Amino acid sequence: MIIDEFIEKPKILSLFANQRIHWSNFLTLLHLLMIKHGERKFHLASTNKRELKNLCNLADELELKWKITTGTSLFEYQKQAIPLPQNIANAIGTTHNGNAEEGLLITKDENALDSLEGSVLSDSNVGKILDYPDCCVKWYVNNKSSDWEELYAFVMEHYCEGVNTPVENIIQVMGECDANSPETRNRIKKIHVNHIAESRNTMPFIFFQPCDVCIGPSSPARKLNEKYANFAKENYPQLYKIIIDEGKKDAKYYE
Numbered sequence: 116m117i118i119d120e121f122i123e124k125p126k127i128l129s130l131f132a133n134q135r136i137h138w139s140n141f142l143t144l145l146h147l148l149m150i151k152h153g154e155r156k157f158h159l160a161s162t163n164k165r166e167l168k169n170l171c172n173l174a175d176e177l178e179l180k181w182k183i184t185t186g187t188s189l190f191e192y193q194k195q196a197i198p199l200p201q202n203i204a205n206a207i208g209t210t211h212n213g214n215a216e217e218g219l220l221i222t223k224d225e226n227a228l229d230s231l232e233g234s235v236l237s238d239s240n241v242g243k244i245l246d247y248p249d250c251c252v253k254w255y256v257n258n259k260s261s262d263w264e265e266l267y268a269f270v271m272e273h274y275c276e277g278v279n280t281p282v283e284n285i286i287q288v289m290g291e292c293d294a295n296s297p298e299t300r301n302r303i304k305k306i307h308v309n310h311i312a313e314s315r316n317t318m319p320f321i322f323f324q325p326c327d328v329c330i331g332p333s334s335p336a337r338k339l340n341e342k343y344a345n346f347a348k349e350n351y352p353q354l355y356k357i358i359i360d361e362g363k364k365d366a367k368y369y370e
């Protein structure tokens with residue numbers, strides 16, 4: 116019943132959802148159902164007001180346990196094409212590391228609810244918690260590191276007066292800068308087309324962005340997608356179909 120009603124009238128459950136495309140809402144429902152069946156352990160979501168109440172209500176309806184867990188953030192930087200100067204990397208780390216980071220944790224087992232309390236909610240750890248392949252997590256961290264490097268280069272070129280600018284001023288300008296370099300825009304466009312749109316069409320049952328290897332055949336991401344797809348097909352055929360259809364709509368948004 117819950118599933119039929121949700122398909123009829125989907126609610127916002129995901130940070131990635133918009134009012135017209137419900138792919139991420141249907142996929143969240145599927146991932147919660149997998150938790151209920153013991154096929155996945157955790158769902159970890161943002162505590163954004165827009166979806167928080169809907170998620171908690173749905174977890175209650177499915178008789179799952181939930182809590183708002185508090186961990187800490189970590190600046191995970193891996194040197195890419197033009198490495199950040201060490202003092203800049205350190206300064207960014209200082210502004211990020213150890214800050215409180217909240218997440219809505221949903222699980223089947225009451226005892227597992229406290230298991231993440233106080234842990235480091237870095238991209239790598241969140242990837243592990245959510246069963247994402249290591250290669251895709253690493254690729255994501257590398258992309259985010261490139262974001263930082265390109266932002267630093269852009270800020271130095273356009274807003275700062277040379278190498279004598281105090282580090283705290285550079286960090287402040289980086290924090291306020293809402294423009295992207297053409298290099299960043301190109302890279303992100305490629306990720307949207309080659310990874311996000313591509314995977315919505317070919318791997319609509321996973322949330323994460325597949326890495327360069329995983330976009331190819333018989334990869335870890337493909338295997339996970341197949342596992343989740345089979346679960347949906349066997350247990351919730353209507354949900355299976357609508358995730359594929361909505362995935363195609365979502366792909367168009369990124370193409």
Ligand SMILES: [Zn+2]
Nearest residue numbers: 250251326329
């Ligand atoms: Zn991968």
